[in-house]
Amino acid sequence: MTRRIEIALRVQVRDPRGERIKREIEHFLHLPVERVRTIDVYTVDAALSDAELQQAAAGPFCDQVIQEWHLDTPAARDFDYLVEVGLRPGVTDNVGRTAREAVEYLTGRPFQPGEGVYTSVQYLLSGKITHADVERITTGLLCNTLIQRYTILDAATFAAQRGVPVFVPKVLGEIKTEVREINLEVTDQELMRISKDGVLALTLEEMQIIQAHFRDVQVLAARQKMGLGPRPTDVELEALAQTWSEHCKHKIFAGTVQYEDEEGNRQEIKSLFKSFIQRTTKDVREKLGDRDFCLSVFKDNAGVIRFNDDWSLVFKVETHNSPSALDPYGGALTGIVGVNRDPFGTGQGAKLIFNTDVFCFADPFYDKPLPSRLLHPRRIYEGVVEGVEHGGNKSGIPTVNGSLVFDGRFAGKPLVFCGTAGIMPATINGKPSHEKHIEPGDLIVMAGGRIGKDGIHGATFSSEELNENSPVSAVQIGDPITQKRMFDFLIRARDKGLYNFITDNGAGGLSSSIGEMSGECGGCRMDLAKAPLKYAGLNPWEILISEAQERMSLAVPPAKIDEFTEMARRFGVEVSVLGEFTDSGYFHILHGERTVAYLPVAFMHEGLPPMQLPAKWVPPRHEEPRVVIQNDYTADLKQLLASLNVCSKESVVRRYDHEVQGGSVVKPFTGAANDGPSDAAVVRPVLDSFEGVVVAHGICPRYSDIDTYHMTANAVDEALRNYVAVGGSLDLVAGLDNFCWCDPVLSEKTPDGDYKMAQLVRSNQALYDVCMAYNLPLISGKDSMKNDFYDGSVKISIPPTLLFSVIGRIEDARKAVTMDVKRPGDIVYLLGKTGNELGASEYLALKGFVGNRVPQVDTAKAYKRYRAYHEAVMAGLVASCHDLSDGGLAVAAAESAFAGACGMNLDLTRVLWTGDDGERNDVTLLFAESASRHLVTVRPENRGAFEAAMGGNCFASIGVVTAEPVLTITGIDGGTVVRAGLAELKEAWQRTLKDL
């Protein structure tokens, strides 16, 4: 029998969750709600006695100091409307799972198959509101109808039916396993229908290649031996669709590009990945010679570099954009716990040491209509921030670095970048930890969560634009605790040498992980009937491609399997043997006795010819901005400080644990009141050593409006200058590229595909040029190429965006530098020159322009200066350093000053200028975003030594730190162009997102 346990706060106890909802209703929906209270509901569908239920309700479910429990009687009272929100059938219910375990401990009896506990939350709303208002509150704030269901009752109805009716969100699937055969001997039109209806995201050419494969007589003969007919099974077609998806195969980066530049020069590029990204790493490594520190690049789930003789560093950054657009909380949570599995599944497995997060959103205060399928940017913001909060904090991994970037076009798709670094001993059981192998005969083992219908077609759906029919099933909800348990177990299994190979189960599920592992040793034989399921009724193809979370795939030698499974049992981790790896050359999948897929490994991995992609670069011309020359720019500076891209993100960052694991050295916020924005993070991953890891990033999508070459050059430079600012060494630093593009494939839907493709080519050219100049090998990366929204009438494409992340080392973390000015009398230096480069700046955006003069990076000068600066840092000569980026010198000076609670007097006549002297003016000197610049303060007694260290580089002393808490900047004509108290500058900078 199904029973309801309701847990309510005692009457006099405050309800912070309810209060927060009330604030959000007022803030976003402007509805007059007087009070919101909440109640937790457990629907228990299990054979338990009354006494056991009461014990559970009174014990683990209820904190009796502040709560009271009700069994089968409603707890709600004193409200006008009640909304109950629960999960839809099949959606992962983490709280329900914990509740079930708690009951099992209590009774000492495991639940029977089909039994479960399901959770929901009641919101009791009071106030002068209508049923329609409550609908709006529910669908606008309380419930994401994609994954949740809701019931609304007014007080009278609630009283009449004596509470909310019991509902069990159980998946009721028919217990049959169906394998369909698909007839591909059809017209081209019909082939495309098969692809589209099945969310296979396969092109006509790809469908024809599959068609041809199944006409091959040798193929047919081999299939016949396995009892398979001439038609592909749904399992086979789905496996190919996953393996060949843009998401997994990176077809655009592997394609052949016909590029034409603005002068009509034509060039054929065979694979952007090989020609630029891989070549960057190869050429940089050659240049580094015996100083090369790369250990494993591009071939594993994450890149691996040397940290020191004893330890290796692992780093990966991923995106989870499409799921976050549909379900911001679940999408982002899965994004972070998903990328955690990448370093964990790299080499023999790494301990995770920090996360990084970069989010690109539209304005959360946007107040105009949106296309129906798009969630409002503020819901995306709230959901993503909370999802990453739960994913990171609960996993015990500090979130040390990140940013929020805003542009209206991210309404079409938000970008959610999640990165994770790990560390592993350089050798484990005598073998290099970054290497692993599979022997034929090793067992196929899946560890972690069970398989459900969640996340089916995630890989293929994110390979298409977001549209009205994007599938619900593509969304998963991650569970950091299940994953944490699995990691606790696997890291010990690693140290005992209980497995040969480990990899992540992410996009494409088993189809991808076992498919790739089969590529390592030449084949597999796997029985899907042995996979543990969340509920019955999954067809074999669904089991194969489900992206249900918290799973790793392993190759375990038969001699170790007993010890492996026994240890897993003790750690409460489910592991299943699904088959074995072979050298048969076939991806051989069974369901019970029956073969359901039999595909040559070579065909899966190499059967696809490169895409042909046209690209034509026509430089855009924007209106040349007419910047009004003013006498005073204080008001402009305050507006810039308050702009979304510049303002303080502290309300978000404080929600992320950035100190767990105990090695935090440079935190996200620093300065006299712990509230100045750090440029980069420094952590000590090994607590009895002072060697530090430094991580930073650069991102400037707005520059793509002028030229993606310079967008990319500036992103790479920004990452490195942030890294250098805190003291990162240039002798051990590597880069990761994350491309997020709008669809660059010329087609009817994308008539400007050749321009977008040219943007991608230019971006890659810059990546090679700048990384070569900076000795930055690329060790890993990812691309997400379909960041568009299209509902048939409205198309929103994101600005082409490269997130560039760097990871490296600081020899002695005790020498790290922070961005806050330290004491009055210190001398202020500006390193680097400023030019007429206001194009695509925050300042021009504020004035409604794009412009054309985008900042350009002089890598030779910058690199030499970065090296000199690093020596100065190591010699202890630098008091503070802040990088100049959005908002230029004025913003950097204001931030450094108010963070350090000391004023600053600066003189623009002393700022070094590059270019035509006639173009030099106050507004450009204040706000241009010229690359590679740092604002540094130095104690007067270190002046000589610092200037000697920087000798031969472009730098100038431009002012002094003052005791008076005022920022004063003198213009080139001697007048004061900025003068403001630190308190008002800080207030402007902090106000914008304070309450979100």
Added chain:
Amino acid sequence: MGYFMVKTRAIVITGNGTNCEVEAAHACRLGGFDEAVIAHISDLLSGDLRLDDFHFLNLTGGFLDGDDLGSAKAQANRFKYARVDDLSEHLIDQLLRFIQAGKPILGVCNGFQLMVKMGLLPAFDGNLLQQVATLTFNDCGRFQDRWVYLKNNPASPSIFTRGIDRGIYLPIRHGEGKFVAASSEIMDRIEANNLAVLRYSGPDYEEPTMAFPENPNGSEHAIAAICDESGLLMGLMPHPEAFVHRTNHPRWTREELPEEGDGLILFRNAAEYVRSKLV
């Protein structure tokens, strides 16, 4: 150290979402323990390790079971009902034996929540399994990572805070840290017996404060830490293991600070207590 001396042994329990085990063990070693063992709870439930073989128990920070039923609730239930495989006892039997042997326990953050929800704190009259207080959602409604000033109560019996001058500065990192007593009588008794060890205050460690963000969660009486009457059981929301070296401090690049962080004294006191009384 001579071979004839008994080793002082600290244990840090991990598993099911505990996150701070590495730095807690590191702090124990820095504080003077000869050995600090990180034990997965399965090592205890299998009988491979026994609490009896240790002198100091750390219940440290994390998100046990994801805070799913309220922070630490599921673990409190597990501690009470889980059986140890090869021994005819429950885990709780070992824990009670540990306390009866006069050995110290420090609960930090999630570990403090666990101790309070099991009833190990304040444990009036040795009543170790009756919950009379709780730690619940911060008044601000959000998880917070920020540093707080903690005014010490020099009259408290806690063995961990001996020698603290006026107060200590530590980070808090929690969403459920608001201390609430079940009744005013219980709060009165906590106060009367000086069991409120640390309180949120301003930077001068003068007056306890109820104002956000100095008091980050709205705790009653600004309570950040309590102990039992013996002073051997203590729990606190702030993280002492997160400030054991000056580079952990958010302003170490601008202030003259001693090499050692404020949090280390708790572990040093525990080690000294064990060395002088238990081995």
